[in-house]
Amino acid sequence: GATAGQSKGKGNFKEKQQGQHKGIDPIIMWNDPAVISSLHDFYGIAADKFPFETNLLVRSVDAKPKRVYYVSEPVRRIMEINASTHELKVVVVGIKLFERQEVKGATVPCSYRLAQEGLGMLDRLMTKQVVRLSLKEMHDILAARSLPRHHFEGHTGEQLDACYQGCCVIRLREGETLPPGTVEGAAPLAVTCWKGPASLNLLIPATEAFVILEQLGGEKPKKTGYNGEKGKQAQQGKPAAAAEGDASDATVKAEATADGAEPEATAPAAAPEAE
Numbered sequence: 001g002a003t004a005g006q007s008k009g010k011g012n013f014k015e016k017q018q019g020q021h022k023g024i025d026p027i028i029m030w031n032d033p034a035v036i037s038s039l040h041d042f043y044g045i046a047a048d049k050f051p052f053e054t055n056l057l058v059r060s061v062d063a064k065p066k067r068v069y070y071v072s073e074p075v076r077r078i079m080e081i082n083a084s085t086h087e088l089k090v091v092v093v094g095i096k097l098f099e100r101q102e103v104k105g106a107t108v109p110c111s112y113r114l115a116q117e118g119l120g121m122l123d124r125l126m127t128k129q130v131v132r133l134s135l136k137e138m139h140d141i142l143a144a145r146s147l148p149r150h151h152f153e154g155h156t157g158e159q160l161d162a163c164y165q166g167c168c169v170i171r172l173r174e175g176e177t178l179p180p181g182t183v184e185g186a187a188p189l190a191v192t193c194w195k196g197p198a199s200l201n202l203l204i205p206a207t208e209a210f211v212i213l214e215q216l217g218g219e220k221p222k223k224t225g226y227n228g229e230k231g232k233q234a235q236q237g238k239p240a241a242a243a244e245g246d247a248s249d250a251t252v253k254a255e256a257t258a259d260g261a262e263p264e265a266t267a268p269a270a271a272p273e274a275e
Contacts (some may be wrong), residue, residue: 025059027079027090030068035111039098040111042164044128050121057094064111069094070118097122105163106197113167116192116204123190129168131159131193131200135176135216142191142213143221146201160200167203168195173218179217188212 036052039045045052054077057066071079071094082088097118100111114122123130133141137156141147152160160168172189191212192203202209210220 006067007172024089024091026061027083027093028058028061029054029076030056030065030078035064037109042166043114043122043126045122045125046127047234049125056097064100067096067102067115068098070097070121071095095121101167103166108166109164110166113194113203114169114192116188116208119169119190119192120188123169123171126169129163129166131156131163131168131170132173133170134173135178138170138172138216139200139213139218141170141193141200142209142216142218145206145209146199148199152200159245163195165171165195165197168193168200170200182215182217 031053033134039052040047047223051073057071057079058210059067062079070234077095078088079090079093081091096115101108101113102110102111133149133156137152140151149157149160170193183201191209194201194203201227214220
């Protein structure tokens, strides 16, 4: 199967190794019953709706991997065969579903947050941690990237209050009329967010948020934060959709020459509260 290299010299550095391929992250099919149970409970995804137990993989030997990927059943079988033959040097594989979340000074019921790139696979299966917004509210959060709790009133505010602190998903409310000229389906109607004690914050980069905003008929904001201070933008530790060279689960690269290890992961930080 996939193995990690041994420690070399001083410190805790470990050489990456995938079978006989040095310098490449290992591929390990992953099934942690305690973590998977927390994913089911926190996001309200029924156990029979998604193959968490069989089709998830990680690229490190850490007890709590920083990223978790999904692969389809045909790709899973290829990875299973390759674990014994090592004929393929697999550089990238899978769709990133989750990233480990570590919050200083706070307790979050689930240790993994959703990645935007894999949200389309899970969004419709979620029965918890979902907030449905009007088109105007969607425009507001995409433009500001961080809004205080009091910005959301009525039923939207009640939905937000029902969510635990941590990762949640905002979705355009059904029945909302898109502006004339908007191509239905061109923009994702669900976006990963972080719910703090007193605010809601996007977990995608500003550039991606503004593209979705314009696709939904909104206008890109000027360089002014929610409270009017020039240049003040909501920040967060590591956007979920940061480019990492991940590929579709149908992409399995068999490299014969140059090594192409996946970049080292850094633990995501919680989005800060809006001031």
